[in-house]
Amino acid sequence: MVETAGNTTTVVIVGAGVAGLTLGNFLLRSGIGCIVVEKHSRAYVEKRQRAGTVDSRGVRMFREWGLEEVVKDGSSPKEIAGGIWIDGAMYPLGFGDGNTDAVFCPQQVLVRNLTDAFLEAGGDLRFEALDVSLKDIDSERPTVRYRDPDGTTRTVACDFVAGCDGFHGVSRASIPADALTHYSHEYKYSWVSVMAEVPADPFGMAIHDRGLAARFPRGAGASRLYLQCPAGDTPDQWPDERIWSELGARFGADVPTGRIVDKRIVPLRSVVFSPMSRGRLYLLGDSAHIVPPMSAKGIHLALYDTEMFARAIIAKVEEGDGSLLDSYSDACLSHVWNYQAYAVWITDLMHDAGDVSYEGAFRKEIARAELQRLNDSPAAGRLYDELTGGLL
Protein backbone atom coordinates (compact mmCIF):
# COMPACT_ATOMS: atom_id res chain seq x y z
CA MET A 1 0.00 0.00 0.00
CA VAL A 2 1.35 3.43 -0.98
CA GLU A 3 1.68 6.00 1.79
CA THR A 4 1.93 9.67 0.72
CA ALA A 5 3.56 12.59 2.43
CA GLY A 6 0.99 14.51 4.41
CA ASN A 7 -1.02 17.64 3.82
CA THR A 8 -1.75 20.25 6.42
CA THR A 9 -4.68 22.55 6.92
CA THR A 10 -6.49 24.42 9.68
CA VAL A 11 -9.70 22.36 9.78
CA VAL A 12 -10.36 18.88 8.41
CA ILE A 13 -14.08 18.44 7.87
CA VAL A 14 -15.20 14.81 7.93
CA GLY A 15 -18.36 14.37 5.84
CA ALA A 16 -19.78 16.32 2.87
CA GLY A 17 -23.38 16.52 4.03
CA VAL A 18 -25.33 19.64 4.94
CA ALA A 19 -23.16 20.50 7.96
CA GLY A 20 -19.79 19.69 6.38
CA LEU A 21 -20.39 21.53 3.11
CA THR A 22 -21.94 24.56 4.78
CA LEU A 23 -18.97 24.75 7.14
CA GLY A 24 -16.55 24.38 4.24
CA ASN A 25 -18.20 27.28 2.43
CA PHE A 26 -18.22 29.50 5.53
CA LEU A 27 -14.53 28.83 6.27
CA LEU A 28 -13.47 29.26 2.65
CA ARG A 29 -15.26 32.61 2.48
CA SER A 30 -13.49 33.63 5.68
CA GLY A 31 -10.07 32.74 4.31
CA ILE A 32 -9.58 29.78 6.66
CA GLY A 33 -7.96 26.63 5.28
CA CYS A 34 -10.04 23.48 5.26
CA ILE A 35 -10.20 20.09 3.57
CA VAL A 36 -13.41 18.07 3.33
CA VAL A 37 -13.13 14.26 3.25
CA GLU A 38 -16.24 12.31 2.23
CA LYS A 39 -16.47 8.54 2.07
CA HIS A 40 -18.99 8.34 -0.78
CA SER A 41 -18.75 9.46 -4.42
CA ARG A 42 -20.14 12.81 -5.51
CA ALA A 43 -22.84 11.07 -7.55
CA TYR A 44 -24.00 9.10 -4.51
CA VAL A 45 -24.08 12.09 -2.17
CA GLU A 46 -25.99 14.23 -4.64
CA LYS A 47 -28.68 11.60 -5.15
CA ARG A 48 -29.32 10.81 -1.48
CA GLN A 49 -32.94 11.81 -0.85
CA ARG A 50 -33.77 12.84 2.70
CA ALA A 51 -35.15 16.13 4.03
CA GLY A 52 -36.95 18.70 1.93
CA THR A 53 -37.16 21.99 3.77
CA VAL A 54 -34.78 24.68 4.91
CA ASP A 55 -36.50 26.68 7.63
CA SER A 56 -36.59 30.47 7.97
CA ARG A 57 -33.52 30.61 10.17
CA GLY A 58 -31.51 28.54 7.71
CA VAL A 59 -32.50 30.66 4.70
CA ARG A 60 -31.66 33.89 6.57
CA MET A 61 -28.32 32.41 7.66
CA PHE A 62 -27.34 31.53 4.08
CA ARG A 63 -28.35 35.05 3.04
CA GLU A 64 -26.18 36.63 5.76
CA TRP A 65 -23.17 34.58 4.66
CA GLY A 66 -23.70 35.52 0.99
CA LEU A 67 -24.75 32.00 0.04
CA GLU A 68 -28.41 32.49 -0.73
CA GLU A 69 -27.89 30.87 -4.13
CA VAL A 70 -27.70 27.44 -2.49
CA VAL A 71 -31.45 27.53 -1.78
CA LYS A 72 -32.36 29.24 -5.05
CA ASP A 73 -34.03 26.11 -6.42
CA GLY A 74 -36.45 26.01 -3.50
CA SER A 75 -40.08 27.05 -3.60
CA SER A 76 -41.87 28.91 -0.83
CA PRO A 77 -44.56 26.93 1.04
CA LYS A 78 -46.67 30.08 0.65
CA GLU A 79 -46.84 29.44 -3.10
CA ILE A 80 -48.37 25.96 -2.76
CA ALA A 81 -51.72 25.02 -1.25
CA GLY A 82 -51.29 23.20 2.03
CA GLY A 83 -53.07 22.31 5.20
CA ILE A 84 -53.76 19.95 8.05
CA TRP A 85 -56.56 17.44 7.54
CA ILE A 86 -58.39 16.36 10.71
CA ASP A 87 -60.76 13.45 10.17
CA GLY A 88 -60.85 14.34 6.48
CA ALA A 89 -61.65 18.09 6.93
CA MET A 90 -58.93 20.40 5.62
CA TYR A 91 -57.68 23.38 7.66
CA PRO A 92 -55.54 25.60 5.39
CA LEU A 93 -52.16 26.80 6.64
CA GLY A 94 -52.25 30.39 7.82
CA PHE A 95 -48.57 31.42 7.93
CA GLY A 96 -49.14 33.68 10.92
CA ASP A 97 -47.38 36.97 10.25
CA GLY A 98 -46.59 35.83 6.72
CA ASN A 99 -42.91 36.35 7.39
CA THR A 100 -41.75 32.82 6.78
CA ASP A 101 -38.61 32.61 4.67
CA ALA A 102 -38.66 28.81 4.64
CA VAL A 103 -38.26 27.04 1.32
CA PHE A 104 -39.05 23.57 0.11
CA CYS A 105 -35.64 22.53 -1.21
CA PRO A 106 -34.84 18.82 -1.49
CA GLN A 107 -31.77 17.99 0.60
CA GLN A 108 -29.90 16.52 -2.36
CA VAL A 109 -30.42 19.79 -4.27
CA LEU A 110 -29.09 21.79 -1.32
CA VAL A 111 -26.08 19.44 -1.11
CA ARG A 112 -25.44 19.74 -4.85
CA ASN A 113 -25.59 23.54 -4.68
CA LEU A 114 -23.31 23.66 -1.62
CA THR A 115 -20.85 21.36 -3.42
CA ASP A 116 -20.88 23.57 -6.51
CA ALA A 117 -20.36 26.72 -4.42
CA PHE A 118 -17.47 25.14 -2.51
CA LEU A 119 -15.69 23.83 -5.60
CA GLU A 120 -16.24 27.03 -7.59
CA ALA A 121 -14.60 28.97 -4.74
CA GLY A 122 -11.56 26.68 -4.96
CA GLY A 123 -12.44 24.34 -2.08
CA ASP A 124 -10.57 21.06 -1.49
CA LEU A 125 -13.21 18.30 -1.42
CA ARG A 126 -12.06 14.68 -1.47
CA PHE A 127 -14.76 12.17 -2.35
CA GLU A 128 -14.36 8.41 -1.88
CA ALA A 129 -12.05 8.87 1.10
CA LEU A 130 -12.19 5.36 2.53
CA ASP A 131 -11.54 4.11 6.06
CA VAL A 132 -11.25 7.59 7.55
CA SER A 133 -9.66 7.53 11.00
CA LEU A 134 -8.89 10.29 13.48
CA LYS A 135 -5.71 10.32 15.54
CA ASP A 136 -4.39 12.47 18.40
CA ILE A 137 -7.58 14.48 18.89
CA ASP A 138 -6.41 15.32 22.42
CA SER A 139 -3.18 16.82 21.08
CA GLU A 140 -2.58 20.23 19.48
CA ARG A 141 -2.03 18.59 16.08
CA PRO A 142 -4.63 15.94 15.29
CA THR A 143 -4.40 13.97 12.05
CA VAL A 144 -7.02 12.49 9.76
CA ARG A 145 -6.06 9.46 7.74
CA TYR A 146 -7.93 7.88 4.83
CA ARG A 147 -7.42 5.67 1.81
CA ASP A 148 -7.97 6.62 -1.82
CA PRO A 149 -9.86 4.12 -4.00
CA ASP A 150 -6.50 3.18 -5.60
CA GLY A 151 -5.19 2.08 -2.20
CA THR A 152 -3.00 5.13 -1.47
CA THR A 153 -3.14 6.08 2.21
CA ARG A 154 -3.19 9.80 2.93
CA THR A 155 -2.72 11.72 6.15
CA VAL A 156 -3.78 15.31 6.79
CA ALA A 157 -2.49 17.15 9.87
CA CYS A 158 -4.67 19.97 11.16
CA ASP A 159 -5.48 22.25 14.08
CA PHE A 160 -9.10 21.17 14.42
CA VAL A 161 -11.36 18.36 13.21
CA ALA A 162 -15.04 19.00 12.46
CA GLY A 163 -16.98 15.74 12.76
CA CYS A 164 -19.80 16.26 10.25
CA ASP A 165 -20.17 12.60 9.29
CA GLY A 166 -23.70 11.94 10.47
CA PHE A 167 -25.10 9.50 12.99
CA HIS A 168 -23.09 6.47 11.81
CA GLY A 169 -19.78 8.21 11.12
CA VAL A 170 -16.35 7.71 12.66
CA SER A 171 -15.94 11.04 14.43
CA ARG A 172 -18.14 10.43 17.45
CA ALA A 173 -16.79 6.87 17.63
CA SER A 174 -13.28 8.37 18.05
CA ILE A 175 -14.28 9.76 21.45
CA PRO A 176 -13.90 7.24 24.28
CA ALA A 177 -17.39 5.94 25.06
CA ASP A 178 -17.04 6.71 28.76
CA ALA A 179 -16.41 10.37 27.93
CA LEU A 180 -19.84 10.75 26.31
CA THR A 181 -23.32 10.68 27.80
CA HIS A 182 -25.86 9.13 25.43
CA TYR A 183 -29.46 10.32 25.87
CA SER A 184 -32.20 8.69 23.83
CA HIS A 185 -35.96 8.57 23.63
CA GLU A 186 -37.83 6.01 21.51
CA TYR A 187 -41.36 6.83 20.36
CA LYS A 188 -43.74 3.90 20.23
CA TYR A 189 -44.44 3.96 16.50
CA SER A 190 -42.56 4.21 13.20
CA TRP A 191 -43.27 5.81 9.86
CA VAL A 192 -43.47 4.21 6.45
CA SER A 193 -41.41 6.68 4.41
CA VAL A 194 -42.00 6.68 0.65
CA MET A 195 -40.54 8.63 -2.28
CA ALA A 196 -43.01 8.78 -5.16
CA GLU A 197 -43.15 10.35 -8.59
CA VAL A 198 -46.24 12.40 -7.90
CA PRO A 199 -46.67 16.09 -7.02
CA ALA A 200 -47.61 16.84 -3.39
CA ASP A 201 -50.20 19.44 -4.20
CA PRO A 202 -51.81 20.21 -1.84
CA PHE A 203 -49.18 19.29 0.75
CA GLY A 204 -49.76 18.68 4.42
CA MET A 205 -50.51 16.25 7.19
CA ALA A 206 -53.57 14.21 8.05
CA ILE A 207 -54.64 13.39 11.61
CA HIS A 208 -56.91 10.37 11.65
CA ASP A 209 -57.79 7.48 13.94
CA ARG A 210 -55.96 5.16 11.50
CA GLY A 211 -52.79 7.16 12.29
CA LEU A 212 -50.88 10.15 10.95
CA ALA A 213 -50.18 10.65 7.25
CA ALA A 214 -48.24 13.29 5.35
CA ARG A 215 -47.21 14.32 1.87
CA PHE A 216 -44.56 16.90 1.08
CA PRO A 217 -42.96 18.13 -2.13
CA ARG A 218 -39.49 16.99 -3.12
CA GLY A 219 -39.02 19.08 -6.24
CA ALA A 220 -41.32 19.23 -9.23
CA GLY A 221 -43.38 16.09 -9.70
CA ALA A 222 -41.97 14.24 -6.68
CA SER A 223 -43.08 13.88 -3.10
CA ARG A 224 -42.25 12.21 0.17
CA LEU A 225 -45.17 10.39 1.75
CA TYR A 226 -45.36 9.28 5.35
CA LEU A 227 -47.71 6.89 7.13
CA GLN A 228 -47.59 6.18 10.85
CA CYS A 229 -47.23 2.43 11.44
CA PRO A 230 -46.52 0.14 14.38
CA ALA A 231 -42.85 -0.05 15.44
CA GLY A 232 -41.52 -3.31 14.00
CA ASP A 233 -43.44 -3.15 10.71
CA THR A 234 -41.38 -4.05 7.63
CA PRO A 235 -41.61 -2.59 4.11
CA ASP A 236 -43.08 -5.81 2.71
CA GLN A 237 -46.11 -5.28 4.95
CA TRP A 238 -46.71 -2.10 2.95
CA PRO A 239 -47.31 -3.00 -0.71
CA ASP A 240 -47.88 0.01 -2.98
CA GLU A 241 -51.68 -0.50 -3.11
CA ARG A 242 -51.86 -0.36 0.70
CA ILE A 243 -49.89 2.90 0.75
CA TRP A 244 -52.26 4.63 -1.68
CA SER A 245 -55.39 3.32 0.01
CA GLU A 246 -54.15 4.29 3.51
CA LEU A 247 -53.24 7.77 2.31
CA GLY A 248 -56.70 8.15 0.81
CA ALA A 249 -58.36 6.92 3.99
CA ARG A 250 -56.34 9.19 6.27
CA PHE A 251 -56.69 12.30 4.08
CA GLY A 252 -60.39 11.54 3.56
CA ALA A 253 -60.22 11.60 -0.25
CA ASP A 254 -58.40 9.79 -3.03
CA VAL A 255 -54.86 11.10 -3.49
CA PRO A 256 -53.08 11.18 -6.85
CA THR A 257 -50.89 8.12 -7.33
CA GLY A 258 -47.53 7.67 -9.07
CA ARG A 259 -44.52 5.38 -9.27
CA ILE A 260 -43.02 4.56 -5.88
CA VAL A 261 -39.22 4.79 -6.11
CA ASP A 262 -38.22 4.17 -2.49
CA LYS A 263 -39.94 2.72 0.55
CA ARG A 264 -38.51 2.26 4.02
CA ILE A 265 -39.53 2.14 7.67
CA VAL A 266 -38.20 5.00 9.79
CA PRO A 267 -38.27 4.47 13.57
CA LEU A 268 -39.03 7.73 15.39
CA ARG A 269 -36.46 8.61 18.03
CA SER A 270 -34.57 11.46 19.67
CA VAL A 271 -30.87 11.11 20.53
CA VAL A 272 -28.31 13.48 22.04
CA PHE A 273 -24.62 12.90 22.81
CA SER A 274 -22.92 15.17 25.30
CA PRO A 275 -20.46 16.87 25.25
CA MET A 276 -20.23 17.77 21.56
CA SER A 277 -16.45 18.07 21.62
CA ARG A 278 -13.37 16.27 22.78
CA GLY A 279 -9.91 17.84 22.60
CA ARG A 280 -9.65 19.32 19.12
CA LEU A 281 -12.57 17.33 17.70
CA TYR A 282 -15.97 19.04 17.47
CA LEU A 283 -19.19 17.23 16.54
CA LEU A 284 -21.73 18.96 14.30
CA GLY A 285 -25.21 17.92 13.16
CA ASP A 286 -26.38 14.32 13.17
CA SER A 287 -23.05 13.09 14.53
CA ALA A 288 -24.12 14.59 17.87
CA HIS A 289 -27.92 14.44 17.85
CA ILE A 290 -30.96 13.35 15.88
CA VAL A 291 -34.60 14.42 16.08
CA PRO A 292 -37.65 12.54 14.76
CA PRO A 293 -38.74 13.49 11.22
CA MET A 294 -42.05 14.80 12.63
CA SER A 295 -40.17 17.79 14.00
CA ALA A 296 -38.23 18.23 10.76
CA LYS A 297 -35.45 20.03 12.59
CA GLY A 298 -32.47 17.84 11.59
CA ILE A 299 -31.25 20.33 9.01
CA HIS A 300 -32.00 23.27 11.29
CA LEU A 301 -29.83 21.80 14.05
CA ALA A 302 -27.02 20.87 11.64
CA LEU A 303 -26.98 24.45 10.31
CA TYR A 304 -27.12 25.95 13.80
CA ASP A 305 -24.10 23.92 14.98
CA THR A 306 -22.28 24.84 11.78
CA GLU A 307 -22.71 28.57 12.24
CA MET A 308 -21.67 28.37 15.90
CA PHE A 309 -18.56 26.38 15.02
CA ALA A 310 -17.62 28.58 12.06
CA ARG A 311 -17.84 31.71 14.22
CA ALA A 312 -15.79 30.01 16.94
CA ILE A 313 -13.03 29.01 14.50
CA ILE A 314 -12.97 32.46 12.93
CA ALA A 315 -12.58 34.08 16.38
CA LYS A 316 -9.78 31.65 17.23
CA VAL A 317 -7.88 32.03 13.96
CA GLU A 318 -8.35 35.76 13.45
CA GLU A 319 -8.18 37.02 17.04
CA GLY A 320 -6.65 34.16 19.00
CA ASP A 321 -9.87 34.08 21.03
CA GLY A 322 -10.74 30.50 21.95
CA SER A 323 -13.70 31.32 24.19
CA LEU A 324 -16.34 30.43 21.58
CA LEU A 325 -14.64 27.08 20.97
CA ASP A 326 -14.60 26.48 24.73
CA SER A 327 -18.33 27.19 25.00
CA TYR A 328 -19.29 25.51 21.68
CA SER A 329 -20.68 22.31 23.19
CA ASP A 330 -22.70 24.00 25.95
CA ALA A 331 -24.09 26.62 23.56
CA CYS A 332 -25.16 24.02 20.98
CA LEU A 333 -26.58 21.63 23.55
CA SER A 334 -28.76 24.34 25.03
CA HIS A 335 -30.22 24.91 21.55
CA VAL A 336 -30.46 21.17 20.86
CA TRP A 337 -32.41 20.47 24.05
CA ASN A 338 -34.79 23.30 23.26
CA TYR A 339 -35.50 21.67 19.88
CA GLN A 340 -35.70 18.19 21.39
CA ALA A 341 -38.41 19.59 23.67
CA TYR A 342 -40.21 20.97 20.61
CA ALA A 343 -39.74 17.65 18.78
CA VAL A 344 -41.24 15.59 21.62
CA TRP A 345 -44.16 18.03 21.99
CA ILE A 346 -45.08 18.22 18.30
CA THR A 347 -44.54 14.49 17.74
CA ASP A 348 -46.74 13.50 20.69
CA LEU A 349 -49.37 16.10 19.83
CA MET A 350 -49.78 15.09 16.20
CA HIS A 351 -49.84 11.34 16.95
CA ASP A 352 -51.93 11.43 20.12
CA ALA A 353 -54.62 13.40 18.27
CA GLY A 354 -55.25 10.47 15.90
CA ASP A 355 -54.70 6.79 16.67
CA VAL A 356 -55.92 6.11 20.25
CA SER A 357 -54.32 2.66 20.44
CA TYR A 358 -51.09 4.18 21.81
CA GLU A 359 -52.11 6.77 24.42
CA GLY A 360 -55.86 6.34 24.67
CA ALA A 361 -58.97 8.45 24.18
CA PHE A 362 -58.21 10.89 27.00
CA ARG A 363 -54.89 11.94 25.42
CA LYS A 364 -56.60 12.17 22.05
CA GLU A 365 -59.10 14.72 23.37
CA ILE A 366 -56.32 16.65 25.11
CA ALA A 367 -54.30 16.74 21.87
CA ARG A 368 -57.33 17.83 19.82
CA ALA A 369 -58.07 20.60 22.35
CA GLU A 370 -54.49 21.77 22.12
CA LEU A 371 -54.60 21.82 18.32
CA GLN A 372 -57.85 23.78 18.47
CA ARG A 373 -56.37 26.27 20.95
CA LEU A 374 -53.33 26.73 18.72
CA ASN A 375 -55.52 27.18 15.69
CA ASP A 376 -57.65 29.84 17.40
CA SER A 377 -54.79 31.81 18.92
CA PRO A 378 -52.08 34.08 17.55
CA ALA A 379 -49.71 31.20 18.35
CA ALA A 380 -51.23 29.41 15.35
CA GLY A 381 -49.02 31.40 13.05
CA ARG A 382 -46.01 30.33 15.04
CA LEU A 383 -47.09 26.69 14.87
CA TYR A 384 -47.58 26.88 11.13
CA ASP A 385 -44.22 28.57 10.72
CA GLU A 386 -42.63 25.78 12.71
CA LEU A 387 -44.50 23.10 10.81
CA THR A 388 -43.89 24.45 7.36
CA GLY A 389 -40.56 26.01 8.24
CA GLY A 390 -39.03 22.76 9.26
CA LEU A 391 -41.32 20.20 7.93
CA LEU A 392 -39.95 17.14 6.28
Ligand SMILES: Cc1cc2nc3c(=O)[nH]c(=O)nc-3n(C[C@H](O)[C@H](O)[C@H](O)COP(=O)(O)OP(=O)(O)OC[C@H]3O[C@@H](n4cnc5c(N)ncnc54)[C@H](O)[C@@H]3O)c2cc1C
Ligand atom coordinates in the same frame (compact mmCIF):
# COMPACT_ATOMS: atom_id res chain seq x y z
C1 LIG B 1 -34.92 9.17 5.62
C2 LIG B 1 -34.61 10.49 6.29
C3 LIG B 1 -35.54 11.54 6.23
C4 LIG B 1 -35.26 12.76 6.85
N1 LIG B 1 -36.16 13.79 6.76
C5 LIG B 1 -35.85 14.97 7.31
C6 LIG B 1 -36.71 16.07 7.19
O1 LIG B 1 -37.76 15.96 6.59
N2 LIG B 1 -36.36 17.28 7.70
C7 LIG B 1 -35.16 17.46 8.36
O2 LIG B 1 -34.85 18.58 8.79
N3 LIG B 1 -34.34 16.43 8.52
C8 LIG B 1 -34.66 15.21 8.00
N4 LIG B 1 -33.80 14.18 8.12
C9 LIG B 1 -32.59 14.44 8.86
C10 LIG B 1 -31.58 15.21 8.01
O3 LIG B 1 -31.45 14.57 6.77
C11 LIG B 1 -30.29 15.24 8.80
O4 LIG B 1 -30.55 15.82 10.06
C12 LIG B 1 -29.20 16.02 8.09
O5 LIG B 1 -28.83 15.34 6.93
C13 LIG B 1 -28.00 16.19 9.00
O6 LIG B 1 -26.93 16.70 8.27
P1 LIG B 1 -25.44 16.28 8.62
O7 LIG B 1 -24.59 17.06 7.70
O8 LIG B 1 -25.23 16.37 10.08
O9 LIG B 1 -25.35 14.72 8.30
P2 LIG B 1 -25.49 13.96 6.90
O10 LIG B 1 -26.39 14.69 5.99
O11 LIG B 1 -25.82 12.56 7.27
O12 LIG B 1 -24.04 14.01 6.26
C14 LIG B 1 -23.01 13.21 6.76
C15 LIG B 1 -21.99 12.99 5.64
O13 LIG B 1 -20.86 12.29 6.17
C16 LIG B 1 -20.53 11.24 5.30
N5 LIG B 1 -19.86 10.21 6.08
C17 LIG B 1 -20.42 9.28 6.89
N6 LIG B 1 -19.48 8.52 7.44
C18 LIG B 1 -18.30 8.95 6.98
C19 LIG B 1 -16.97 8.56 7.18
N7 LIG B 1 -16.66 7.52 7.95
N8 LIG B 1 -15.99 9.21 6.55
C20 LIG B 1 -16.28 10.27 5.72
N9 LIG B 1 -17.53 10.68 5.49
C21 LIG B 1 -18.53 10.04 6.11
C22 LIG B 1 -21.85 10.78 4.71
O14 LIG B 1 -21.69 10.07 3.49
C23 LIG B 1 -22.54 12.13 4.51
O15 LIG B 1 -22.26 12.70 3.27
C24 LIG B 1 -34.05 12.93 7.54
C25 LIG B 1 -33.11 11.90 7.61
C26 LIG B 1 -33.40 10.68 7.00
C27 LIG B 1 -32.37 9.58 7.10
